[in-house]
Amino acid sequence: MQLQLQPSTEIVQMLNVSSSARGMAPGLKSFLVQLLAVLLWLMLGAPLLERAQVSLLPLQHALCAGGVAAALGWAWNLPRWWLPINFFFVPGLVTMYSLDLAPYWYLAAFALLLLVYWSVAGSRVPFYLSSRKAWQAVAERLPPAAMVADLGSGLGGLLHFLAQQRPGGRYVGMEIAPLPFLLSWLRMQLCSGCYEIRWGSLWHVDLQPFDVVYAYLSPVPMAELWRKIQHEMRPGTLFISNTFEVPGVEPNEVVQLDDLHQSRLYVYRLGGGDRVI
Ligand SMILES: C[S@@+](CC[C@H](N)C(=O)[O-])C[C@H]1O[C@@H](n2cnc3c(N)ncnc32)[C@H](O)[C@@H]1O
Incomplete structure (x- = not known):
């Protein structure tokens, strides 16, 4: 479907505001969501559970933080397919840590990411593909x-x-x-x-x-x-x-x-x- 736009100044201004919010790459949004979710869980959720004398395993904490991340991602209008990624990211990290993998696996993963996301720090243009x-x-x-x-x-x-x-x-x-x-x-x-x-x-x-x-x-x-x-x-x-x-x-x-x-x-x-x- 094609739209030919001839919008008024007001509509253009509104479009510009919403498009700059929409324009943030989903990967960057997700990264911020993860940071916020972990902070919220560590500063609010976990202390509340501790006060109620409920103790959780590390993986259960990670799942709770993942739940908060998925909810934040949903509230921030991330595309739906990002929500499982948001949910499983921290539990995935905790699981990997508990697997006690040899350090060279982490090095290999880091090298791979570096080869793909080579310029992101400088250009702030990540790697994702057109449909x-x-x-x-x-x-x-x-x-x-x-x-x-x-x-x-x-x-x-x-x-x-x-x-x-x-x-x-x-x-x-x-x-x-x-x-x-x-x-x-x-x-x-x-x-x-x-x-x-x-x-x-x-x-x-x-x-x-x-x-x-x-x-x-x-x-x-x-x-x-x-x-x-x-x-x-x-x-x-x-x-x-x-x-x-x-x-x-x-x-x-x-x-x-x-x-x-x-x-x-x-x-x-x-x-x-x-x-x-
Ligand atoms: C969002 S991807 C788009 C890939 C492809 N054009 C597509 O549409 O499927 C952006 C790509 O630009 C590359 N890139 C970022 N900054 C660049 C630069 N300064 N010069 C050349 N490529 C760059 C990234 O490595 C990444 O592969």
């Missing part, structure tokens, strides 16, 4: 034989999909995290170079040659990214952002996707006086 419905909506908006960039291309899913669906185009991804880069590079080899993948920062790529630029990042870089886009992209080309709006700029089209996250694509056509709201 197939988002890929399809992007494919439907490509001009013939388009040159397309996916800024922060993850596992190369969008590029691979476009190369299959729209074989006349040229598809280029930039990815900074080593493991996603490596996996998308292997995938590119398997499809005989049906797309290109570059290891490095999206900030170092000249966007001038691209007809369509796609990004699924976070609220943090959007204002700076828009400045880069306006500076480098040609009039008439498209910038499509999954989930995160460019602050203060009215999109030409908003595409509501019926996917797991009920994501939206914000489509901006460059040139012709980008409307600042």
Whole structure:
């Protein structure tokens, strides 16, 4: 379903408030939820039980903290599929600790996370993937034989999909995290170079040659990214952002996707006086 928005200033302001709240990545929300849940349980729940002379095992405490986390996640409108993650996170940690695993397992897990979430501390753009419905909506908006960039291309899913669906185009991804880069590079080899993948920062790529630029990042870089886009992209080309709006700029089209996250694509056509709201 596609929505053509021409909202009044008041509605836009309301949308901006709600979209900035909605724009926080679910992973970040979940992290905050976990912190708050553990603090609430340790400072309120556990002392109350102690006063009532109820003693619990560590795993039972962890399950209670998990229950608080799930409730907080629900109250904060996290997508439903995050709620079991919120519930089982602390119990999972306690269980792992009680398994008495050899330290190198923790080191291996840490190394794996580092290879995937390499740049998060600096860029505040975590790793999560667009849905197939988002890929399809992007494919439907490509001009013939388009040159397309996916800024922060993850596992190369969008590029691979476009190369299959729209074989006349040229598809280029930039990815900074080593493991996603490596996996998308292997995938590119398997499809005989049906797309290109570059290891490095999206900030170092000249966007001038691209007809369509796609990004699924976070609220943090959007204002700076828009400045880069306006500076480098040609009039008439498209910038499509999954989930995160460019602050203060009215999109030409908003595409509501019926996917797991009920994501939206914000489509901006460059040139012709980008409307600042
Ligand atoms: C939310 S994921 C989106 C992945 C993919 N575009 C998709 O839609 O499925 C964002 C990706 O951007 C990458 N990333 C973050 N900062 C980056 C940067 N400065 N340069 C290149 N990639 C970056 C992350 O490693 C992550 O893989």
